[in-house]
Amino acid sequence: MKVIVDQNRCVASGQCVLSAPEVFDQREEDGIVVLLAETPSEHLADAVRQAVALCPAQAIWLEEQGDEQ
Template sequence: MKIHIDEAKCVGGGQCVLAAPDVFDQRDDDGIAFLLIENPGPELDEQVREAARLCPALAIEVDGR
């Protein structure tokens, strides 16, 4: 699985961090999301896909698996 966050779209809603805290975090200065793990293992697939679904700005793209 490969994840991409479009920082220009991200509004800092934090839903990704709530859904998949092992994969996503937010910058302290502006709240923009970033990846802790770029290629997470299959055990995190469900959480990552949920994070992408919950993103209010549709800023998360998931490819693979």
């Protein structure tokens, strides 16, 4: 799984950080998403998918890569 974020679409709601703090953070100055792990480990997959689903700006998406991690 590869995580992609679009900081230009982010509205700084912080839902991604609440769902997967190992993968996402926010810039202190404006709250915009910061990607900490582009290819998170499999045990974080459900949390990352939840973050994608909860993002109100649809600024996060995934590329599923099967077993290529």
